[in-house]
Amino acid sequence: MNDKSHTLEQEVSSMITFDNVTKVYPDQTVAIENISFEVERGTTTVFVGPSGCGKTTTMTIVNRLEEPTEGTVYYDGSDIQELDKVELRRDIGYVIQEIGLFDHMTVGENIATVPELKGWKQERIDDRIDELLALMDLPPEAYRDQYPTALSGGQQQRVGVARALAADPDVILMDEPFGALDPITRSELQDEFLEIQDRIDTTILFVTHDINEALKMGDKIAIFDVGELVQYGTPQEILANPANEFVEEFIGSDRTLKELQITHVKEIMQPAGVEHETHAAAVDGGDKVSEVTTASDVHVSPTDGADIALSRMIETDTEALQVIDDGDVVGKVTEQDIRSYRTATEEGM
Template identity: 75%
Template sequence: MTDTNTTSTTEESKTMIEFDSVTKIYPDQTVAIEDISFEVERGTTTVFVGPSGCGKTTTMTLVNRMQDPTEGTVYYDGTDIQDYDKVDLRRDIGYVIQEIGLFDHMTVGENIATVPELKGWDRDRIDERVDELLELMNLPPETYRDQHPTALSGGQQQRVGVARALAADPNVILMDEPFGALDPITREELQDEFLDIQERIDTTILFVTHDINEALKMGDKIAIFDVGELVQYGTPTEIIREPANDFVEEFIGADRTLKELQITSVRDVMQDCATARDGLQESVSDITAGVKTDGGELVLADGTGEQYVTPTDSVDIALSRMIQIDATSIPVVDDGELVGIISESDIRAHQSAGGDR
């Protein structure tokens, strides 16, 4: 048995998961996936996307040995996954599914503590971890720890499901259509919250969806599947700008330029204060009712949310707000501090240069 938590004394590899010529054929001779090869970098999110029955979920479940490959090798942290004990491996990998699968007879805190208890953590450590994760999920422990899942909304239950997957500090999390059953507003809220959480955890994530917009939003890399074949693997911008074939192009849809604006952050396009001093002063003076500087410090009037953007906003939001205020540029604000400017010309230049996030 291999200890999944053993830390190598050599320099840590950038690759967390590798598929090497992997094929999965079911007993009825159905070919689920055929000869797929790709690598997942440590600490990144890779999204598997494609139509129903294309092999994306099969590929993901090979990672925690819910299924084993017919041919080829799956490597987990540099080791053939067949060398791991299945039970230990699954306790080391977080798993979030669309149906959530919380235990209704257990409290929220007990649900989150399930895997740490199986791994033998002491009570104080478990309690501390439960409270930490509830705070991370915007579920105050004093309010939610002792509630039962049936008392929660669908979005709250899914947050608990994610907390449970993170509980034992796993190296890898598998997420199978985690937000698919939620209404559009809750789904977008959870997507945004999870993107924020990604910034604070060092975990490798495999994320399955059939929605290309969700894939483009959530993924550092995207694997597009079609009937058991890995058709294209790349960054969201690479997928949008250089679709591998007609299938990928049709799957992305006709509005590729808009999709690119939606996945490009203001941070990647903006000019900072030093670079854009003149343009920034002009932009700020054009919005005197909402944003101004006072002795070098930013002063925000009430109701000025549409007068500026943040570095983490997407470029399409910046364009939308420029239109709303009838301007060709808009200030960029981070934690109440004026940090730069983004303009229509900056966006056009970024697209022309082929910039990636």
């Protein structure tokens, strides 16, 4: 295959490709060695592993904050070494744990940084600021002219994400973006970001040391151990078939619970208005799903995890829960649905 055809194939199949990439520092420390994998467009790939394993180095090679010693990284089909470094960085959003907002600039001015560098007209910049603040659940009229020091940590991180999205990048790099937040705020921001992800067509590389965050946030997960890419796959693939003992230990012993956490109710529920013979007598006497009621009116949403559904069934001593989305009953989920889905998943692996 010639260089041109190889480039075209990369452009079609992936947004980012690592081809036998190695990074060795001047003191001969090997950060990563012979790393190869592809990142599909519009997906989130999470790099996870212990401290010093090479995950952040791998990510920052993409925007050339680090340069590979050997191998090639393709960005949208092009060798990154052939791209202008400054323009490349302006085209890639970047979110870090420390957030890095400019305290002397307003929220709006922070978000406008890259669009201004790219020469956008002011009217377009102003519209983009308002659009992103609304997307981040920060009403523009209340937050546009605030300074970062007046915001909570969670609000500052939302602004950091908005700034990364400001110039509508094809790729966003996120380095431990929620790591400094308290557990409740962190979980809320994870949920909000997953909702935002559904509305944007952006390829995301996300670094974390937390396997639970990786399983929750990633379409694909790259598990690193001391410069080596140990396993690359979907959360389901990794949980079902850990590559080795290191991956098993890193995942932990509660693999079944983790599987339930990453399985959304919408993947296993029975849609409203559909007759279901299986378990019908035990659950609702064969009624349509839309007619199902539960003793305590406890319900779940389509985006809740199967673990949440199972927990609520146990708490309320019921075998079925309504699935409600925006006030409408869209289906039901039963304990047997959860069991059947797990069995089918395991058999399919």
